[in-house]
Amino acid sequence: EPEVTQTPSHQVTQMGQEVILRCVPISNHLYFYWYRQILGQKVEFLVSFYNNEISEKSEIFDDQFSVERPDGSNFTLKIRSTKLEDSAMYFCASPAVRLAGGNYEQYFGPGTRLTVT
Amino acid sequence: KQEVTQIPAALSVPEGENLVLNCSFTDSAIYNLQWFRQDPGKGLTSLLLIQSSQREQTSGRLNASLDKSSGRSTLYIAASQPGDSATYLCAVRVKAAGNKLTFGGGTRVLVKP
Numbered sequence: 001e002p003e004v005t006q007t008p009s010h011q012v013t014q015m016g017q018e019v020i021l022r023c024v025p026i027s028n029h030l031y032f033y034w035y036r037q038i039l040g041q042k043v044e045f046l047v048s049f050y051n052n053e054i055s056e057k058s059e060i061f062d063d064q065f066s067v068e069r070p071d072g073s074n075f076t077l078k079i080r081s082t083k084l085e086d087s088a089m090y091f092c093a094s095p096a097v098r099l100a101g102g103n104y105e106q107y108f109g110p111g112t113r114l115t116v117t
Numbered sequence: 118k119q120e121v122t123q124i125p126a127a128l129s130v131p132e133g134e135n136l137v138l139n140c141s142f143t144d145s146a147i148y149n150l151q152w153f154r155q156d157p158g159k160g161l162t163s164l165l166l167i168q169s170s171q172r173e174q175t176s177g178r179l180n181a182s183l184d185k186s187s188g189r190s191t192l193y194i195a196a197s198q199p200g201d202s203a204t205y206l207c208a209v210r211v212k213a214a215g216n217k218l219t220f221g222g223g224t225r226v227l228v229k230p
Contacts, residue, residue: 033217043161043206043220056217091160095216105151106218110160 004094004109012115021112023075023092032075033093082116119144119211123221136194138224140207145185148210152192155204197228
């Protein structure tokens with residue numbers, strides 16, 4: 001199975017601090033996604049990133065969030081001033097296994113657990 | 118707006134019994150539906166993907182069906198084992214919503230030895 005990696009696995013930060021979550025998606029792919037899962041809740045879409053631009057974002061993805069592709073392989077999610085409610089598991093995802101009709105299967109990284117205190 | 122619901126929220130069965138997990142969605146205009154497994158505190162492992170033109174997909178003991186017109190998918194796990202204990206999530210990719218996935222709340226499964 002194609003592998004998506006994320007670092008760190010767990011990040012603890014104080015409210016108001018900036019955090020950067022990192023992802024190495026499946027190589028040679030242009031489409032990347034960030035999702036989050038607050039404990040006990042559904043997995044929610046945050047943002048999709050295509051060819052070095054945001055292609056879609058949810059209402060959760062406000063001005064506190066940003067995404068970048070600082071080099072050819074890494075993909076980052078930055079939260080500028082964390083709040084208690086940002087505590088969640090953050091997943092990046094990358095499409096793979098292109099199927100007929102433009103379909104593809106999304107593969108998820110293991111996640112970064114963010115704890116804001 | 119697409120809503121995805123999974124019932125039941127939790128399920129406990131003895132080892133060897135077949136599992137039936139349900140997923141329903143409100144907007145039938147989907148590209149595909151994907152089933153995932155999530156172990157506690159872990160990431161999402163893709164199990165099966167059913168394209169909108171397909172009725173079912175099989176992988177080993179897993180079989181997923183799709184009835185797009187009624188907005189339903191069912192995941193069957195045959196002869197359950199304690200190692201099947203996990204949360205199972207379904208997610209749909211909606212045509213009108215770009216490429217993102219919309220997830221259900223999951224069904225937490227416990228297979229007792």
